[in-house]
Amino acid sequence: MSTRILPAVGDADAARAITTLLSQLPDAEPAGPLGDSTSLLDTLARLAGESLDELPEVVLVHERIGPVPALELIREVALRFPAVGVVLVTADASPGLYSAAMDSGARGLVGLPLSYEELAQRVQAAAGWSVGVRRHLGAGADVLTGPSGTVVTVSGAKGGVGTTVTAVQLALAAKASGHTVALVDLDLQSGDVASYLDVQFRRSIVDLSTIQDISPRVLQDALFNHDTGLGLLLAPSEGERAEEVSDRVVRQIISALRHRFEIVVIDCGTHMNTANAAAIEMADRTLLVATPDVVTVRAAKRMVRLWDRLQIRKAEETITVVNRYTRNTEIQPPLIERITATKVARIVVPANFKELHAVVDAGRMQDLEAKSTVKQALWGLAGDLGLVKHTEGAQKQGRLKGDRGSFGGRRGRTT
Template sequence: MISVVIGAADQSVAYELRAALGEMDGVEVQFVVETTSELVAAVLRLEPDVVLVHDQLGPDPALQAVRDLSLRRPGCALLVVTASADTSQFTMAMDVGARGVVAFPPAYEDLRARITAAGEWSQQMRRILAAPRDAGVLSGPGRARVIAFAGAKGGVGTTTVATHLALDVLRNLPGHRVCLVDLDLEKGDVSGILEVRHRTSVADVAKVSEDLSAQAVADAVVLHESGLGLLLAPADVRDIEAVHPQSLREVFAVLRHEYDLVVVDAGAHVTPVQAAAVELADEVVMLTTPDVLALRGLRRTITQWEGLGVRKESDLHVLVNRVSRQSSVSAETIRQLTRAPVLSAGLPAMFRRLEPVINSRSPLELRDDVWWKALRAVGHEVQVAPGAPAVAAEPVKGRSRRRGKDDGQAAIEVVGTLPVLLFTLLVIWQLVLFGMTFVWSGHAASAAARAVSVGQDPAVAARAGVPGGLAGDLSVSTSGSTVTVNLPVPMVVPGTASFPGGVETSRTVVMEP
């Protein structure tokens, strides 16, 4: 069965093509679309054998859509439907990757022959592309898979994740050709993370995109010591103007032929260049962190992409970075806020462990397996390297996990602060005892003064007016009409020891008539 998708804005053209194909045995029309963006989305989703594209399809140029689809789905046979099937039209169609031209209105037998031939070519091409390769490594120029990482806002870790993922793929698949493209043109920092000095950039190949060759791209790519190819952002802000969507399409076309995997750092700002990268990529991963500002940025960026017609929300993935139990926003909450699939392999919050390797600009010196396993799980979910063995990420438990690794440090800190804590409590308790002594000394002096006024023993009355633990060291003296009580301040435990001296309180005796 040959599956077909039709792209035609003219209803009469779409109807006639669908009617003719409906009469053919072994041919099934899967979908009919009316715009170029709908055509790209339908082909990427359905992966038909044959795609019929009317040359009047819009709003983007139909031949541009044919070029994009031929790069992104090399196994699909694209046929251009035109009312002027002359030599120039045929040449332009071949230049953008079409398999042929169909004259409109089509003759039934001619259309059947072209659909059959295109379907057979598509099925044969897919068998070739699906053929196993030794050790999972492509031999010779292939069709690279393009994975674009974009940030919901600045500072969510887009550059770090894209760079570390590209390095890890290269480390685990020796011989795999990986290129990292920095398309955060104004503030790109891939060169900073890897400590790479460069004179050439993506702007240099964009300037010659109309006559671009593989050698020109190779000359602009900086080779990192790990073997990773780097196509970096321009150092001079004035060169940014040279990079535009059309030039980027040509650059990506060459990269797909020369590498097995192209990882793109698309930055966090919606620009024409970012939109083009998002549209051309096989997979798009939007990074966010579990906080309100990042989620607002996520929603805003996705809305802008959909408004530009470059990527639907359901056609991208959301990756939650810096997962922690202390976060007020859970992964489940994020799933409820977006229709895009949220990757189950979230990345843990690892500020302290990532900071040294970021500062030293040596990502591969990070020895923490939790981080690398989490990255490999992300790569497996978005298929950065189809056919590579899956690596299960350890459960991300946020703070609870880190607490388990910091138990020894926490115990040392508690032991170190315990004496200070005990001393502080002791001082506070002694101050309390001093205050109690002052109060009870006043009570004892008042009791002694009343006893003298009625002819009783003042010492007995004073001791009866204070608690038993304080009464043992109490002394009473009289001088004329004044009674003085001295009550020592106990040390820690009343009745055991006292400070020298004490608290003296005097009262005047009022004689009874």
Template sequence: MTVQVVIGSGDQELVTALSAQFAELTGIEVIGVETTSAEVLGVVNAEQDFDVVLVDDEIGPLSAHELVREIGMRRPHGAAVLLSAKVDEDLLTRALEAGAKGVLARQPSLEELRARVVAAAEWSRGMRRRLGTAMADDFPDGRRGRMVAVCGAKGGTGATTVAVQLALAVAAHKSVCLVDMDLQTGDIPSYLDLVHRRSIADLVGVATEITGTVLGDALFIHESGPHVLLAPAEGERAEDVTALAARQILGALRARYEVVIVDCGAFMTEGSMTAVEYADRVIMTVTPDLPALRAAKRMAQLWARLKARKEEEIYVLLTRLGRRSEIQPDFAARILNLPLTKTTIPSSFRALEKAINNGTLARVEDDGYRRAIAALGIEVGVLPVDTGGEVRAGRRAKVDT
């Protein structure tokens, strides 16, 4: 089968040279030349088949590494190879961390070009075979699941509670996977009263070839509907979940579930930062007090400096808000200078305390709280608008094997 290649470069001289080389190689065909990162992503988002994208290090407006990351997240089985004038160990490391399947000099030899492109194409087709059935069955129109990352501005702002409640609400309508990316202190088992011996750390070694069977072994299926991927029980194993592994694991989950909700906690690791970077929507939970608001500003500025998330793309969720709270949404918005969700979560301490202590978060005895979670789900696009404000027990979702 002919290997299909897309060249992403605005350098006409480079494109001409590469096209001439490919013309000499049998079994490889250039099916398109895109001059900007936006044009490359247009091809990635379309239903057009391809095996490998060659990404010029000088492409824009997105940087080459950002473009490689986007290709991997938008098409988990898509293989990107970086073209660079200077190939060294540092560049190779950064390219692999971004998800590239190799690096080539801008003027490669014919044999180097063939070897790298064929190797990347073989990886792409292998991933397509592993993921293709699930993707075709769940999303016949080629779309992927929506991912929402929930982060705490600081500890105690309710990020885990919101993530769990949101997953329980969504499970009544869609297939959903709840991921505990609070890798050192994740506590979802306590919230859902579950015991499971497997965790996300068990997927790291097979992150490049995740199958439905492998996922089925790692996931816990909660009686209320959500499938749950836990953080490792041993906090030191958090370091095993690298940015590359997290990207691959989250990509595999998005290929199988309509919604993926990631609890990132309040402490940033490579894994949680990757979730923040690639989520469709990032929610930062904040309680109505100055320490939490200041922590939110610091967190947003950190993400912006690391180019993980622009400040205007973060949505702050006020939790534990009551009529008597000194800080109300308008005042919080002025302090933060960040977008706030229209939804706020009321203070429901007694109902939540009882539900958490009994491991029955699916049955919080507070109608106002349940309606707020449903409204949040609608606002972030994971619940249908006709939810009616009720959080019901979810259906069981099926993982393809």
């Protein structure tokens, strides 16, 4: 039986050396090296979505991989794809690093400069462990096919563009269709999800910041079970505690939420930090909310460029949601698409402020009327994003009907 090996190497010289040695290993099927952590996680997720059998037995992670640090990447792979054996390639073969790598979930460590004998031994051991795990689980191996939940992040190009309203309504739409849904407030300094849904809850995401391994019980204790059926993970009431939530914590939390909920919607706010950067990188779909005005479109372009420089999301992988749209505005969705180089959502959200005033002031966003054109558009957007199970069932509740019974109706679409 051949061993499939997927190397993730950020250094070009190291990539050539590793590729050369891997090609000499007996019964090995090495794939082409991936240059960053995002490519590795995306590739594994795609393969896992097809079948467990498509996942490689061994993943090699070079110490200079980025943007996610090597040990954090190993932890993420081990959490999301536990049937894959991960081997760290590093110049530091000290007992301290070896222990840290094992704690993160690595199955071995190979020192630099590379030795054929050592590489072959570590790869063989990791592959044997991977095969043993899959054989042991047998018919239950479908639990190892990676995350089952879909993660959607919602960010604002600037403050006040409707980021939280969008995130809340997408989550409500997904829940109404029958999905299990978590709504996470990652606007850590000024999150308003609790205010929009009339929630008073002492626990927050900060309570998970010191937990090394987030078990289902620990996660449940931090979640607020809202009467709409949403599981809420809220931002801290003290904004200064935002610094306690690191990118490592966010990655663990998202991985835990993926395995419990079918849909995870994350309100990332408008200010970038390491926490929401990690969420955007891990997301299956990334939304950027913008209004059709010059200042906001420029801000959207800056945000997209920032994500690209941070190597967390490419412009063409970002969906821009146009909020507060009017037909007579000079800046139309096609222009926004060209300026930002993103994909603009087919459904736009109309500028009907009066519909929102009462529910926002009351903190009862869940009570927004079904006939609201804003709600129709946002629930229609949820349908376009694949966040609803079946349109027909939701329409019977009168919650996704537009002017003609379609997602968003005529007033919620571009012309």
